[in-house]
Amino acid sequence: MPVFSFNDALLVAVLLFATGLTGVLVRRNLLFMLMSLDIMLNAAALVFVAAGARWHDASGQVMFLMILALAATETAVGLAIILRLHARGRPSLDADTGNLLRG
């Protein structure tokens, strides 16, 4: 039985998103950045599901599934990159050392 209201769900989603965002900005370790990204993705997914429940449309949960697939892909590729960096002798996984984009 649904007891949450749409606004409550949005509230939770906003808080989660802000937390994940802080994590991405604060952490220098790539592993933690990936986890924070996952939190942000979950917040976005929560909004979709809540909107689907609000307007009684299954599209919201379809979008949830898509986000799930996206998150799985993103995590797999990200973790592969982490492993690769680690294997090449970058034990710290510091995101700030990968700064070839510097102007």
Add this chain to the structure above:
Amino acid sequence: MSDLLSISALCCHDGAAMHILAILSASITVVGAIMVITRSIAVHAVLYLVVTLLSLASVLSLLGAPFAAALDVIIYAGAIMVLFVFVIMMLNLGQPDSDREKEWLRPRAWFGPAVLAAVLCGELFFGLRDMPDAGPISMITPRDVGLMLFGPYVMMVELVSFLLLAGLVTAFHIGRYRMEDR
């Protein structure tokens, strides 16, 4: 949070337990997320992330989306987190790593991001403050989702399968052990 509290105060007779459950799961979600981003040991963070995802799953099921909740538990908290645990195991992190994490997490580093996130949060709350409450939320069964998924969204499913395939190939290609790296 205050909204939730007011709701719980209003409905104390019927389904009060459900409301308490709702507040509990919502707060565990947020607190767990905060714990994830503040830990200095990777495994702890992953465990908190699992907690967050599990409570998020209960939030989803309370939103009337049992299918999404089940998937969240199975795929996210199950499969993806296992992936994280594997990678952490392979990285072989130790005391020096957590020390470095602690050093990176000086209070000064928190200032800018926290301000940004707070501003964003405030803006979103401000924008959502007078959204009319839209009455009861309805349940969406897995059947509805399935009909939608393989009806109008079938092309999307194909595209996602392409995405997953591309991810698979990429992960395989990047993660492959190469002699010349050593």
Add this chain to the structure above:
Amino acid sequence: MPEFLLPLIVLSPFSAAIILFLSAGRMPARYVGLLATGSVGLSAIISVILAVLLLSAPSAEPIRVTLWEWMHTPVFSAHIAFELDPLSLVMILVVTVIGFLIHLYAVDYMRGDPGIARFFGSMTLFIAAMLVLVLSSDLLCLFIGWEGVGLCSYLLIGFWYTNPANTAAARKAFYITRIGDAAMLCGLLLLAATVGTLQIDTLTEAVTAGQITPTAVTGTALFLLVGALAKSAQIPFQTWLPDAMAGPTPTSALIHAATMVTAGVYLIARLHILFTAATVAMTVMAVIGTLTLLMAACSALVQADLKRILAWSTISQLGYMFLALGTGVWQAALFHLMTHAFFKALLFLTAGAIIERVHHEQNIFRMGGLLRTMPGIAGSFLAGASALAGLPLITAGFYSKELILSSVWHANFPISSRFSLSGHVLWAIAVVGAFLTSLYIFRCFFIVFFGPLKKDASGHTPLLMAIPLACISFLSVFGGVVEIPDTLAPVHLFTQMLNPSGFFTHTEDPAWLLYAGAAAPLVGLSVAWLLWGRTSSVIQEIPGQTIIIRLTESGWGFDILYDFVLVRPFRFLNWLGRHDILDRMSSGAASATRRTNAFLVRFRTGILSYVSERTIVMTREGNVLLARMQNGRVRWYAAWIVTGLCVALASAVLS
């Protein structure tokens, strides 16, 4: 009963392929060959049974099986469905019978190779994909087979992957056919968007009823034509086929004879109603076919590598088929496809036997006098060569080529509303092509089998390799009697089977047309005999050869063309990406501010002293700020994104 057999014909090689791949080399080599050959043999038996059932049935109804619905949306649906009509019957007979003989040959040829399970797995998968291609009654289902064939050709051409040249050849084949596949996909999507289905029956009905606009028909036909040209290695996509020789010889035989390159011809024959409605596509097809047959014949004339000669001859023969398709006589194209499958498989398998006997020597100038050491092989090569040349009356190639030539003579190819290309011109080129065909293949025959012995041949051809050779020799000599021109004897079994309602008859053909077609190969044979066969003082070079050799070695300049048109732009984009133009601009701005800075310093003493000082400070600060923004740290970039988001949200919320 027949409905039950139809999926089985695909399933048999497919399941064999799966077993072979899953066994991952743990299976003993003997069983590997047995399983693969047996599965393809089973398919061949089933297709013969189906042929008997289909042809003995009183009504000409095709056998249809719908296996399942693949996808379904309100506006579009696709099925996995098979359909057996005379057209696909010819194809499955060619694919399975020739495929079976090639497998039988390969059992012995590949004996002892460590990757034999992989080899046979790819081969059977190749057969299965080709069968899906020719049997499916839905274009999307056909596309599965189309892609499967491309994949298997890649796997097989690069079979000996330790040599980088082989993998390069495999990649080349894959990329070039991919260009065509992209075009073909465009054509399919266009069709799906205009008609709403890719069911071939519905499509042909829609075309004949005129439900599709002429523009759409022409566009689709051109797109599909590009796909077919790439698959069948016609100009301008011909470069991949000669390089595809890198694979094992049975693979080459399979690619050239039964599968892969015939797919393009089949596609156009299958959709001939669509193509007939698009006259532009037909003209393009005929002209490209003619050019290809001439160009490939010239290339084949100067090659020294035995397998390359055969590869160019395949391109040339496919040119004949495209000429026939462009003329609208798809029956003739299919007939030539069938006889070509016979003699090309024979030639390749014979070439493989020769090459194995002379210690993997492929240069024909280092062979010679092999007639005495291997008379049986020489006999079968002669059978294949004369069928390829189309020596009159006694070979299969003569009848099919004659059918094409006689129909081209009457055709007319409209180029625009006022101009049209007469069929006589194309006919003349095709006859010249026939002469060249005979010339180059007998050049090869005389050089390899006559003259002094240059290289010792060892061993003898095993029985398992000799049996398929004998079978295909028989087919390539006598396979053509199912269709004989009216001038000689009115036999039209083949065309009547394909099109029971009656076929074009050329009773008004002048007899000299037939004689001209028959004379061309004979002239070629005699010239070849004069030049290369007569004495030991062989003229090995023909005048101007060096230039042509250089041209053909560079793929008639097409490789360079591809380099310019396709590779260079990609490289340029890469270069742009690597050197980061935006970054250059920003650092350019920074250095500009610095210069302004210095410039203003000079005028500092002037009246503008105060103003310039301010400006200096501002530009310097700006420079510092800009440099700060570009520090290359991802986290900072993320922070900037969030700041932008905050500002945008604020402006949205507060306004």
